[in-house]
Every structure is written in C-alpha cells, then in structure tokens.
Amino acid sequence: MYTAPFHYRRAASLTEAEEMFRSSDDARYLAGGQTLVPTMKQRLAAPADLIDIARIASLSFVRREANALIIGAGTRHADVAASQDVKNAIPALAHLAGEIGDPAVRHKGTLGGSIANNDPAADYPAGVLGLGATVKTTKRTIAADKFFTGLFETALEPDEIIIEVSFPLPRRAGYAKFPNPASRYAMVGVFVADFGSAVRVAVTGAAPFVFRMTEMEAALAKRFTPDAAAGIVVSPDGLNSDLFGSAEYRAHLITVMAKRAIAAAVL
C-alpha cells in the first residue's frame, strides 16, 4: 500500500460533499485524481477523508452563452478538447485541453481539479488567467486575476468547491507550450488572447505560479503579431530553474512560445 490509510466517501451532490467535508477534521476533495492520487502515493498528502466529487453530474457540462463560454468544473479535459461548442467559441481553449498530459490523463482530469491544484506547470491556469475568466464556487465568484495566489495556492477556502468557470469570448486567442517530454507538463506555456480593446498574455511553467506579462500585453495591444512579441526581452529573475531547464532557458522559451501562440491565434 502506497498511500496512508484514508476513508473514501462518494458525494452525490454539492450539498452532500460540503456536509461530508464539515463532518471531517481532515478532508480533501477528489475530482479526477490525476494529481492528488500521485501526490498521495508519494505521501506528500495524507487526508483522513477523501470526498469524491467526480460523480456529481451537474458539474460536467459545456454551455455557450452570448458573451461567454461556461464550462463545468467536473468536465474532463478530453470532453473539453472534443467539444464542438468549445472549438467554435474558443478554439485555443480546446487546443489547450487536448495538450494536457496524455489521453488517459485527459479521460480523468477535470478543469476544476486542475485550477484548484494550481500546479506551477499546469496548462489550464494559463487559459483561465489568459482569458480573464471568472471562477464560480459554492461561496462566490472569483476573478482569475485574484484566483491564483502562489505555488499550489489559490484563493479557495478548504471547503469551497469550484462549480464552473466562465470564459469571456476573445476575438482571437492562441496557446503554445513546450512540454517536458516525459511528464507532458509545460516547461513553458503561453496563452494569448486578443479582446480588441485589450490583450492578455498568461505564462505557465516558468515561475512558481501562472502570471501575466503586462509589458508584452501592451506591445501586442498596439500590434498583435509574433514580431511584436519578439521585441520583448524577458528577464530570468524569479523564473524556475531545475534539471530540465535554467531560468535563462525558460525566459527565452517565453518569447518563443508567445510568438507561436500569436501565430496560432492569427491563423
């Protein structure tokens, strides 16, 4: 047995999940489990109670509204990648979902699970921040700019559950990542979104958590071309450095991925 002992409980509704959480001294929610289960296997997490919210059917949906695309927090990456509504409304987001991990990971992993975990190299945080999405939870709505707060840290309270994410529709958007060849996590991933009046650029994989490149946003607002991004010199200060790549290498990758993301957006 790899993990510490725990008590598994399956919730049929959000209300039941919250009740289960409140009745425990040490609980964690489990969605697709593609990060939490490996983390528990390494005993980096050892909750006493594991509350499975993956079967709550109301959390899994894609809905197109006039000015936004709403995706349920329990929607699997594979379903987002294959959704015609997502492909029509924000093709870059369907592309991003189809780039996460590998097919088996995409069959289990969920949007809500990914952003609640806020892995520094996860793909979805770049899409959520890059599009300026709004996260709706059991308690409130949180703007993407306020949601991601640190390494594996978010604005979520321990018992709070993400219900859905609302993505505003950009004029055009693109996502490009340089994946780690083994894990498929982003060494660097860049999401660019052109809203006409404003441009947003979000970077994952490069720093302790996803961040916006405001200098590049200003340059792209004037001219939304790969060349405009190429003129921005990215400082390696504060960027991640590990056995897969130095901070300088990641700084260079940010520009390269930004150019590719813009090229994909203007295609």
Added chain:
Amino acid sequence: MTALSLTVNGKPVNADVEDRTLLVHFLRDHLLLTGTHVGCDTSQCGACMVHVNGRAVKSCTIFAVQADGDCIETVEGLAKDGVLHPVQAAFQEHHGLQCGFCTPGMIMTAIDMLGRHEQLDEATIRRELEGNICRCTGYLNIIKAIRSVAEAR
C-alpha cells in the same frame, strides 16, 4: 474497507477492499488478473492501462473504490473463445513487441484510440501514444500494428 461491486471483463465482481487499494493492485492481487502491469508507478508509462466505462485510464492513478459500479476491461478480456482481438493479432503479425512488458498497456491504448478516430495516420498514432512508454523503444512496429488495424476497417 469498502464493499465494491463492479464488472470486470463482463463478469460481476464483489469484493471488500481497503479504501487505499489502487485499481491496478485490486486487479492483480485480488482478482489475479496480472496482465495489467505496474511499470513506472508515477502515471507516466501506461503499462497499467485499462478501460473504465470504455475509456483508457491508468489503473495506478485511480483507487479501486473510485471505480465502484463501473465496467472495467483488461487485456485478459479481449480474446474471445480463444481468438485474439484484432489489435492483439496485429501486434503478433507486425511483431509490435520486444520484451512485451508494455504490450498490455499499448494494446489497451490502441483499442481506445481506434475507437475515437475514424482515420489514424502515423502522426496521430504517435501523439495518442504519448502516455505509453516502451523501454525497448520498439515503437515502429507498434505503430505499424495499430495502422494495419485502422486501415483494415
């Protein structure tokens, strides 16, 4: 402990398991279905691939209790009445294995991708195999085997 009730290779299975039992260990140690392998144990190699409700999933990255009520298909369920599944036959025909350790996972992934794509070119097969690692690096014949099944349909 949790009382599980699920379907494995078409047969109903009831068992009491400790909640922390991974699905791969439930299959191998409780049901003695040892065709599903444990390779990297870190969700990367795909040797433990099974189908849960028709979708390829890494059984080292899911607890057995999460699959309570579900339909599981393992490599042992593929051959019918002594006749190999077309994907198994293609792996044999094209020698899509060297040591064979990754083969059950490769075959379960191949069947999953064949179900999701009407057309399968080499680039798509390679992309779809991103979650399966063959440490003999015998990918060329694996790809050949999968292509032959796609083209014979």
